[in-house]
Amino acid sequence: MSSNLLNATIGELQKLLESGKVSSVELNQQFVDHIEKHNSEVNAFIFVDKDFILEQAKASDERRSSSSLLSSLDGIPIAIKNNIAIEDQRLTCGSHILENFVSPYDATVTTRLKQQGMVLYSGLNMDEFAMGSTTESSYFGATSNPWNTERSPGGSSGGSSASVAARFVPVSLGSDTGGSIRQPGAFCGVYGLKPTYGQVSRYGLVAFASSLDQIGPLSHSVEDCAKVLDIIAGHDERDSSSYPTLDINYLQEIQNLEDYRPRIGIPKEYFAHDIDPEAAKAIDAVIDFYKTKGCEVKDITLPNTDLALSTYYIIATAEASSNLARFDGIRYTHRSGEAKNIMDTYFMSRGEGFGEEVTRRVILGTFALSSGYHDAYYSKAQKVRTLIRRDFETAFEDIDLVLTPTAPTPAFKKGENADDPLMVYLNDIFTIPVNLAGLPGLSVPCGFTQTGLPLSYQLIAPYFKEEHLLKTAKLFEDAHDYHNQHPQF
Amino acid sequence: MNKFEPVIGLEVHVQLSTESKMFTNAPYYFGAEPNTLTNAVVMGMPGTLPVLNKRAIEKTIQVGLLLDCEIPRQSKWDRKHYFYPDMPKNYQISQYDQPLCVGGEVEIELEGESRNVMGPHRYVKLTRIHLEEDVGKLTHLGDISVVDYNRAGAPLIEIVTEPDIYSPEEAYAFLTSLRSTLQAAGISDCDMEKGQLRCDANISVKPVGSAKLGTKVELKNLNSITGVRNGIAYEIDRQTRDILAGGTITQETRRWDADAEMTYVMRTKEEAHDYRYMPDPDLMPVIITDEWKAELAKGLAEKPFDRQRRYMDTLDLPYTITSVLCQEPELCTFFEETLTIHKNAKAIANFLVNDIQREIAEASHDEDQKVLADFAITPGILAELVALVDKGTISNQIAKEILPEIIKNGKSPATLVKEKGLEQSSDSGELELICQDAIDNNPKPVAEFKAGKEPAINALKGQVMKATRGKANPKMVDDILRKLLS
Known part of the structure; x- marks a missing residue:
């Protein structure tokens, strides 16, 4: 039963708890044992607060015995990327500068999960301040891909994807600024959803690039993804960019798909790139599947796609340089012991506290905003961003969804591009336009390479049409078994 | 002979009197224990986000309406970056190119011919008024420095004038007029001692009649209204003296030292900050509809x-x-x-x-x-x-x-008057006796009055008032005295 439980979906775990065959403490203890046994191989967690986990499970069991459950998800585990605030838990963001920072407050998503009685696992590993596509820039060591520990789990939410793939937890939360949920989801063979910008509150998510960041779930099944989205989506008065709550239940939406046949667009610009042959073959099979299902599939064009990467690296780094200014060695961050005056405190604390990739991006962003360069870079990038958004808006006049690869390749070897940040940046070429446009995107597992690495495709929907992503993915999931595969430990 | 004339522009910061801060619900008031009016947002904790204080926006629009500014339909928020420990995020949320109020003017009164005569009035043109957050307060104690973040995040407006002020007296008149206008409208208490009103001045001098402005110097730390007048006067004098001595004026920021009564250099142009303004992605632009504006105009003082x-x-x-x-x-x-x-x-x-x-x-x-x-x-x-x-x-x-x-x-004055027996005496019989006493006992003013010196009667009236402890009706006393003396 033990391995069954670890491989179970949220729905199966809910049934187990309801039947009384297992308590929340027993259930969570099994996940904790599994983590303690194997985290050293994967490094999905920076830290594991066992007492914190089991106390929540105990409280859930007490609610169950007094018939005061908070929801049907009461007692179910969920792990949280370590850039989302949980009160009294360390909030490191994978960085030395916040190594010992303990959050004094809960993020809005954290509050919402707690209100459901879910058992939170803190400390998921990530690229430092979510800057990266490999989880190698974490101050706390790289995360490994559970399917092949020589390989990267993707990033920046590598801890979130690896923990779900390794069955450390049934579901997790990540954050996605340029693909940081979808690409690691693809590399680890799990679902990864980036909701529409404004769908999920960013309050309590440590900002990387505020106009691009969104929190979303990574899971084994479309249904699990929908369940978590139902909890975390909705308006939050503490986040001015959050959208009014929609009257929709995503779990309900995916129940009956008999008559659901979406119109799918295939953007030619995304297939003009070098795509790994095995990945390309898998995508072709997915397109054939939808055609066979009776979906209308047509070629579309998103002409400004090639401008997305450079636009992204100006806007994201500019916002990051501003957002990361608060980490200065004055109040709560690492402060250099060597500093003798105020300027030293800034230079040395930040110099010691930030890693190479973060430093690179802060410098880039500071430059892009500097007097004399602001118009040429930042202002121009904002204009191009509008063009990219319009490409999608035009395309969505005739279709319900766009289908693309999630990444050009399956999981690469760790350290493969350590000397070439541009190569790593290129890996996000299919996910970045979605953030720039603010659209929702989902990565869906769709097979394996001959060497056993997961493959994936990406679905993109119009604003606040997450149900299209989930329903279309569910059509595929119902006819395939890829999502039920799991790596061996 | 002074052949130079000054041109002055002011930047006035005014704290709005609102219950909570500009971007969070933490309270703000003057005089609380250090670092007690804070929360995670004020302290710039990782992951926190700002939300707009509607009341502060409304008060700013009201200031704009009072001072005849244009209120554009859309206003937006920008981040102004510089590193300093009094600012928790190391950027200040302010407004760069789309402020809440544009243009406008402040009526001022210049000195009249005498104190009893109204002086000439004129209008000083404004460039803009924008809304931003205040910073904390840094105090240096020997070799350590301490920060109080109570003030950080308090709503602050900046009123910027055109270079349309031409003497220290006009600057003084501008500030007193602005202050009483804002006080009357309940916008701010404008207490300079409490830092609720702060003023920086941009000052240049040019040859009389020249159309070209001289190099401007920014003057800070003008912490009282008289400080503004004295600091500006000193700076005009300094610049004029330097030019007459063959020197040139450097574009720089200077600080007024009220005790030493002089200004000295804070930073030069080369040391000026590049604020790297950027639209704040955490805040949506504010749309000011005609209906909202009309509603706010109704309650104007x-x-x-x-x-x-x-x-x-x-x-x-x-x-x-x-x-x-x-x-x-x-x-x-x-x-x-x-x-x-x-x-x-x-x-x-x-x-x-x-x-x-x-x-x-x-x-x-x-x-x-x-x-x-x-x-x-x-x-x-x-x-x-x-x-x-x-x-x-x-x-x-x-x-x-x-x-x-x-x-x-x-x-109640009526009750008090009764209790103390202070009613005015209007008993003409009794008053006549007292008046006669005064005449009998004061031959000198009597003689003077009779000799035609009219004011001498006042001395007699004074005696009567003294004898009645002020209760006598002055009109009756006057009548009786004149009758007795005639």
């Missing part, structure tokens, strides 16, 4: 100069009284309420501007400034007192004597 003109024109109050009264919105409100009960504007205004203001000043100390509301007197009580004088029940003299007590304990 009367401007002090408008009020002064109304008092002079319709109530026939003298300039000297109104120029004091209209600087004090609290007195004006009290005045107008009293006037609804008893219609003697001059007497009421006189009591307020002279007697009552003196009592307030006497009860105030450096640390404890009093306002009218701290006293027991009400408009009803003042109206009653003035009515007693007007009816002839007591003399003006008696009214002034009992006023301090009434101000403090709020007792």
